[in-house]
Amino acid sequence: MSTALAPARDGTDERLTGVPGEPLAHRRYRRMRFIRRFEETLLQLFEEGALNGTTHACIGQEADAVAVTEHLADGDHIFSNHRCHGHYLAHSGDALGLMAEIMGKEAGVCRGLGGSQHICAPGFKSNGVQGGIVPNAAGIALANQLSGNDAVSVVFIGDGTLGEGVVYETLNMAALWKLPLLVVCEDNRWAQSTPIAANLAGDMASRFAAFGVPVREVDSTDVQELSEIAGAEVAAVRSGEGPRVLLIHTYRLCHHSKSDDERPEREIAERWLVEPLVVHGRRLDEADRRRIEDEVETALSEVVATARASA
């Protein structure tokens, strides 16, 4: 079953990834808060002019990253997309490596060559081409199948990416070959400036069902609910029955990349009321929540200072 209480990776800051012995609810809040504040800090650094290029923050979608990565073990692989910070931070806890990377420093995970959307670390890769990573993740799944291990390959895509043909080529082959591949489709309702209504014909889940790939569809920003479902999906893929899709209907609270947002203000405002930190935060004592937030804040400011000072 799931490794929901797996310790944080070696070398990560417990204040960001989870303090030993703390309740699971605290740890989840801590991790989501870490991702949220990391992203908000990045946006601030952009405004300051401290960063180069662009960045796609995942504010509002933190629960997906935390819920899915909770169930992954050493040997599993995540392939992520342009909006990869949350996935990467939930997986690795490596705030400094990512911060330095986006700052373009040698100390970055890819020595500043990759930047925000091209990340490589043990068990993790991302690329900025929508859709093209899906066969790559399937290839990693095929490697696991050939090696006879029970590792799974997880790929994160967005709703807009359902327009790319290679996704369907891959679903077909993954289903035919029963590859241990979990596709996590984060439907945040918008692809850059385009709403799904203008992007997507028919029904999202049916697209996967057409290949005989089981789809688990959920409309939630609750990390606890998402984690239960993700755990079951990861376990099913691990058992060797073939690929599966976890389709999460969620919402992106920030702009698409730096400052491009034409969405209705009211729509966004409504979603702030049900965002993952609010939903899950209710489960925590006020004092605990404050303490965790303070710890995250301190740890992150240290990360930023170290990253700024690094080569």
Place this chain on the structure above:
Amino acid sequence: MIFAKELGDTLRGALGDDERVVLLGEDIADPYGGAFKVTRGLSTAFPQRVRTTPISEGAIAGISAGLALAGYRPIAEVMFGDFLTLMFDQVVNHIAKYQKMYAEQATCPVIIRAATGGHRGYGPTHSQSLEKHFLGVPHLRVVAASLYHDPREVFADFLRRDEPVLYVEHKLLYPQHLTPPVGGRVGDLIATSDNSPGMLPTIRLSAVPAEDCTISVLAYGYQAMLAAQVIERLAIEEEIFAELIVPAQIAPMDWAPVERSVSVTGRLVTIEEGADGWSWGSEAASVISRRLFGRLRQPVDVVASEPTIIPSSKPKEADVLVGSARIEAALRAAHKESR
């Protein structure tokens, strides 16, 4: 033994020697064994690692990329090289980029094999040599099969190294006998092999010693086979002495053997079957003109096919594609200038 069979044996050897080798491609399973039969027998011998695929070139390339990132040695077959276009994104934005953009923390050694070329009447979408569109992609090697390079050595090099490679196999080479140099000769031609460090050998062929040649001819693949026949005939019948330079790797190029030859002859003719313009030959002309400006006695002549569709009709196809007649005319023209 014929090239298709030798190539098949090479792949069989690779699958047998290295558990990490996986073959993917359309219709490659037995009993069919691939459109050109190169993989015949392999799916029976290695059912797990030789997989026939749907018509899904993007996914074939992309799944190969994932295998390679995970430490496997995928070899992807493209049934007709024309459909390399459907792999272009995977090659350019994924396969060729991963190692560098991930700061050397991953490698993506995908081998893509593509059956290319015309002269068979297959028409506009099954006859092209589209490799020029892949030349100059940073961190991608492009290698062309020839009768003078043993595929065993070529694949040993591919599998030893961590870089991705596109290997183009002209269809008309499949039924030919392989003739790598033996004892310094290929048939009646003198053969030398230039081995620059880290490069696959470039084979140089001439009817008389290289010092006595007056024209350098640069060609790869099937066109190299045609050019060898032409230089042999012109030497015997007309005492026109040309040296043929046949690289295996056509990008990035090992220019040293070309420079050595052109420093003697002062004349270079390049030959390729792909469409004229923005081509392998134009790059060769640019490089050699820059490096040997003072030594060249005439402009580099770039021989390539007409930049249009490849007709199905035999005579019309012959008008478009470079063949022996065009090669011979170019060599005669270069010879005329030399007198």
